[in-house]
Amino acid sequence: MNVLAKIRVEHLSFSYGSRRVLHDVNAVFMEGTVTAVIGPSGRGKSSFLLAINRLWEEIPEARVQGHVWIRLDDREQLVSDPSFPVTELRRRVALVFQTPNPLPMSIYKNVAFPLNVMGIQNRDVVSEAVQKALCRAYLWNEVKHRLHEDARCLSGGQQQRLCIARALAAEPDVLLLDEPTSSLDVRAARVIEELLTSLKDQCTLVVVSHELDQVRRVADQVYEVVDGTLQQIVPSSALPGDDQRLSGSF
């Protein structure tokens, strides 16, 4: 099988004001794979995700230099190209945050939200897309009889799967996840891990994680943030020891 590069990062630097967080990052993320980004706290992992879908532009003091290319519709798109609408970028490169953030509305409306933003109004189309996204996020069976309840009534693990369903509703090419299981118990985290692995045939995933065992279970490729840049770890069995994580360096 010929695996293509889905995301290419070239000479990327990221600063908040005068504080440089990332410098000269070069990395490639292959299509249909899960890549984990690991590293100690405060080293720029979340900032790296913000650079990919240009969410950094919402932070007044943030500055990014360098290039991020995403392969869309069989051609490489420079994400910073002024003619490429940021709304389209964020539809195709969705971000799921560390803490589940359901909108204050029903389960159904949460998942339908990106479709409404896209201007899709046909009820049957929306309803079908909502069900499909909830199924893909392993949540349909748990919520199919309570779709009109407030999403904030769901458990933490269900809320995170709802947020993944919301991201999937717009059928993104890339799913960025920032420590998606860090606020969940072990059982809920395992469900999300299985879910991530199952999504590989539909999109390319980049997951920031502190859990090295989790990284071993889900990641096809691993990058570690070292001295402000990304270094690939090959093979993933060469990950830093878990004792490092327990001692707080991860």
Ligand SMILES: Nc1ncnc2c1ncn2[C@@H]1O[C@H](COP(=O)(O)OP(=O)(O)OP(=O)(O)O)[C@@H](O)[C@H]1O
């Ligand atoms: N909005 C901001 N303004 C200024 N500095 C920021 C801002 N957001 C993050 N930083 C700083 O940038 C550095 C990198 O932060 P970032 O959140 O990217 O790290 P991280 O590796 O994801 O950390 P963690 O694992 O703890 O989530 C940190 O020193 C952080 O304090």
